[in-house]
Each structure stands twice: as structure tokens, then as C-alpha cells.
Amino acid sequence: MSTDTSKRKAINWPLVILGLAVMVAGAVVAHFALEPRQSASLPEDLQATYLPQGKPISGLQLQDHNQAPFNESRFKDKWSFLFFGFTNCPDVCPTTMLVMKSVWDKLPEAARQAPAPEMIFVSVDPQRDSLDKLKQYVTYYHPAFLGITGELDQIDTLTRQLGVLYGFEDPNAEGNYTVNHSSQIILVDPQGNMRAVFSAPHVTDEIVKSFIAIRNYYNG
Amino acid sequence: MKLLHRACIVSLFAIFATTVHASESLQVSDAWIPEAPPVASVMAGYLAIHNPGAQDVTISAVRSADFASVEMHETRMQDGMARMVRQDKLVIPAGKTVMFERGGLHLMLMQPQRSFRMGDRIRFELVTSAGAVTFSAVVKAASLDGDKHDHHHHH
Numbered sequence: 001m002s003t004d005t006s007k008r009k010a011i012n013w014p015l016v017i018l019g020l021a022v023m024v025a026g027a028v029v030a031h032f033a034l035e036p037r038q039s040a041s042l043p044e045d046l047q048a049t050y051l052p053q054g055k056p057i058s059g060l061q062l063q064d065h066n067q068a069p070f071n072e073s074r075f076k077d078k079w080s081f082l083f084f085g086f087t088n089c090p091d092v093c094p095t096t097m098l099v100m101k102s103v104w105d106k107l108p109e110a111a112r113q114a115p116a117p118e119m120i121f122v123s124v125d126p127q128r129d130s131l132d133k134l135k136q137y138v139t140y141y142h143p144a145f146l147g148i149t150g151e152l153d154q155i156d157t158l159t160r161q162l163g164v165l166y167g168f169e170d171p172n173a174e175g176n177y178t179v180n181h182s183s184q185i186i187l188v189d190p191q192g193n194m195r196a197v198f199s200a201p202h203v204t205d206e207i208v209k210s211f212i213a214i215r216n217y218y219n220g
Numbered sequence: 221m222k223l224l225h226r227a228c229i230v231s232l233f234a235i236f237a238t239t240v241h242a243s244e245s246l247q248v249s250d251a252w253i254p255e256a257p258p259v260a261s262v263m264a265g266y267l268a269i270h271n272p273g274a275q276d277v278t279i280s281a282v283r284s285a286d287f288a289s290v291e292m293h294e295t296r297m298q299d300g301m302a303r304m305v306r307q308d309k310l311v312i313p314a315g316k317t318v319m320f321e322r323g324g325l326h327l328m329l330m331q332p333q334r335s336f337r338m339g340d341r342i343r344f345e346l347v348t349s350a351g352a353v354t355f356s357a358v359v360k361a362a363s364l365d366g367d368k369h370d371h372h373h374h375h
Contacts, residue, residue: 087257090264091295091326092302094254098364133259140257141362165301174289176330180301200297201323204364 042217047198047206050214054193059157062122062150065135070148075192078115079215082186084164086125086179087137092200096183097121097141102204103211104142111212116144122158123149124166125179162186162194187211189218243350244273246312251357253329255338265290265327265344265357267320271312273350279310281347288331290344295323304328 042050062070083100085093100119107117121138123129126149129137134147149155159166166181185207187196196214198207251267271277282290292307307325312318320326327344336342341356 087260088262089304090262090328091293091304091322094256094260094264094362095322095364098362102364136259137257140259165299167301169304178304180298180303182300183297183302200302 040217040220043213046210046213047203048187048210048214049197049199051193051195051197054189054191054195055161056193057158057161057188061154062148062158063131065131065138065147067131070150072192074118075188075190077190079117079190079211080120080188081117082120082122082162082188083183084122084124084159084166084181085183086123086181087129087133088125088176089179089181092181092183096185096200096202097138097145099202099204099207100145100185101141103207104144106204106208108212111215117211119145121145121147122155123147124155124159124181126150126152126155163197187214243275243277244271245350246271246277246279246346246348246353248346248353248355251344251355253336253342253357253359254362255336255359256362258335261331263287263329263332264322265320265329266322267327267355267357268317269312269320269346270317271314274314275350276314277312278349279312279346280308280349282327283345283347284329284342286333286336286342287329288333290330291328292320292325293328294325 057072057075060071064070064074081100081103083096085096087093100121104117104119111117119142121134123134129147129149131147131149134149138145138147158164164182164184164186166179169178169180171177183200185198185202186194187198189195195218196210198210247270249268249270251265253263253265256263269279279292282292284290292310294305294307296303296305306328310318310325318325336359338359338361340359342359343354343356346353346355
């Protein structure tokens with residue numbers, strides 16, 4: 001009896017391993033083959049304007065808050081969220097920065113896998129927003145966030161390509177002025193193309209959901 | 221001297237009495253200020269202003285010793301841009317509540333005169349057609365959740 005048992009075991013082990021291997025292979029195939037099929041189309045209720053062709057961005061000569069040059073090559077190999085504003089803005093800009101922070105916090109681990117998306121605040125008020133001030137402002141909301149700005153004509157090079165508007169109001173008696181600006185969040189794909197627009201009012205959960213759908217669709 | 225003293229007290233009572241009878245003071249609730257980056261030279265104030273009286277009340281100024289100046293502003297979407305529109309005067313209609321909240325009316329608080337911490341209470345004064353109204357606003361964490369308060373709205 002005992003020899004029979006050991007013989008049976010000797011025969012069964014390779015079968016068990018083969019069986020497990022088939023299951024693992026099946027799971028791997030299912031994971032890689034099925035996931036892109038799930039995202040073959042974008043949801044019809046996508047809460048974003050998606051640009052099917054994408055729109056290449058070029059000719060940027062801006063600076064980031066660490067004094068490093070910022071051109072379109074900085075968009076490569078990661079998704080970027082861009083929002084335009086100025087630090088002397090009490091209502092819209094802090095609210096949108098909180099939306100960006102909340103989007104970041106709510107991103108599932110898979111969507112945050114390296115490279116993580118870049119959350120960028122573009123100041124359209126370089127006269128008052130020095131790179132240092134910009135750094136302190138942006139990193140207050142999240143240490144990973146990036147502030148960029150530059151000469152007005154360089155900012156225009158970016159805003160014109162993205163369809164973002166801004167304009168300065170006349171200063172008051174104390175010399176204070178406000179800046180009117182578009183409040184949409186722009187999504188740039190890892191090849192540096194403008195890919196989607198999230199219009200205000202921003203609902204954090206919708207942005208997260210739309211981004212994941214767009215990212216899956218783009219990768220698929 | 222004693223007579224003069226009494227006259228003063230009487231006239232003081234008269235002043236108070238007139239104020240109370242003229243129109244009812246505005247009531248401020250849920251006043252709060254989102255904490256801002258220390259470099260921010262402007263902040264926002266949000267609140268609810270209720271007029272319990274039978275007459276409209278006009279706010280002509282807002283003051284606070286903790287800011288160089290305070291203005292009432294409204295964020296408006298215009299030509300695809302968010303615009304800040306200053307309100308030199310604001311009427312709170314009789315029996316109505318006007319909300320100052322994100323993306324709408326807000327107090328624009330310019331040049332903080334000191335740094336604030338969460339939980340700080342900041343004193344304000346509304347200058348209105350029904351007299352001055354003082355209130356304090358609490359500094360809260362800069363979070364979208366800060367907008368949720370105990371105020372009951374009709375849904």
C-alpha cells in the first residue's frame with residue numbers, strides 16, 4: 001500500500017504543477033488580452049472633451065519652480081494635468097488646486113504607477129508670481145505639484161495652443177489687479193499631445209473616472 | 221455733573237432704541253476662511269448672511285483689522301473666463317439669505333496682516349444700512365470638505 005501511495009504522488013506532482021501553470025498562464029493572458037478589449041471605446045457619458053487626434057504642443061520656453069527650463073519634452077512619458085491661474089486669486093485658483101489635490105489623492109494605485117501624472121499650475125501673472133513664490137504656493141497644496149511660468153509671450157505660446165484664455169483687469173487705486181482666466185483643466189498625453197479638457201465646475205470623482213477611461217483607451 | 225451723566229445715559233438709550241426699531245440687523249452664520257499658502261497675499265472668506273427684517277439691508281463695506289482691505293467679489297463665468305467682479309454694495313433682501321461660497325460671492329481678503337492658523341477666529345465688521353454687524357470667521361483646513369457645514373438647504 002505504501003509503495004502505491006508514493007507512486008501515485010510521484011505521478012501526480014507534475015500534473016498539479018502543470019495545472020497551476022495553465023491557470024497562471026490563463027490569468028496572465030486574460031489580464032493582458034482582455035483589459036484593452038474592455039477599453040476599446042470611451043464611455044458615452046465621459047465628463048471630458050476628448051480630442052481623438054490629440055494636438056501636439058511645441059515651441060515652449062517656460063521655467064519650472066525649480067528654475068529649470070520647461071519645454072514640451074517635459075510632457076513625455078507621463079500624463080500631465082495643467083491648470084492656469086495666479087497666486088493672487090482668492091476663489092477659483094485655490095478651489096481648483098484643491099480639486100487637483102483631490103484627483104491626485106483619489107487616483108488608484110494603477111493610475112499612479114511610475115511615471116506618476118504631473119500636476120502643473122501655470123501662472124499667467126509672472127510679474128507678481130516669482131518662481132520662488134510659485135514654488136511655495138504650489139507645493140503647499142502637494143509637494144509633488146509643479147508650478148511653471150515665463151515671459152508673457154512664452155505663456156501665450158502655450159495658452160494659444162491649448163485654447164486657454166486670460167486677461168488682466170485694470171489696477172485699482174492701490175495698484176492691485178486681478179487676472180481673468182479660463183478655469184478648465186487640460187490633460188496632456190505621454191507623447192506631449194493635448195488630449196482632453198475638463199471644464200468647470202469640476203467634480204473630482206468625474207475627473208478621476210474620466211482620466212482612467214481615457215488612459216485605458218489610449219493604452220489599449 | 222450728575223445731571224449731565226444721567227442725560228448721557230438717557231441719550232445712549234435713545235440711540236440704541238432707534239437702532240433696534242429702524243430695521244433688524246443682518247445675521248451672519250457659517251463664516252469661514254480656507255487656510256491659504258503662507259505666500260498668498262489674498263485669501264477668501266465664505267459665509268451666509270440672513271436678513272430677518274421686513275426691509276432690505278445694504279452692505280456698503282466690510283472691514284477687518286487683520287487685512288489691509290476687504291472687498292466683496294463675485295466670480296462670474298464670462299467669455300469662457302472666470303472673472304472677479306467687485307461688489308461695491310450688496311443688498312440683502314428682506315427675509316432672504318445670501319450665500320458667499322466657492323465659485324460665487326466671496327470676501328476677497330487682501331494682504332493678511334499676520335499669519336493664521338487653523339482654528340483662528342478673525343473679527344469682521346459689516347457696515348450696513350441697518351448699522352454695523354460684527355462677526356468672526358474661523359480659519360479651516362483648505363479642503364473641499366470645508367464647504368460642508370451644518371447649514372440646512374432645501375433640496
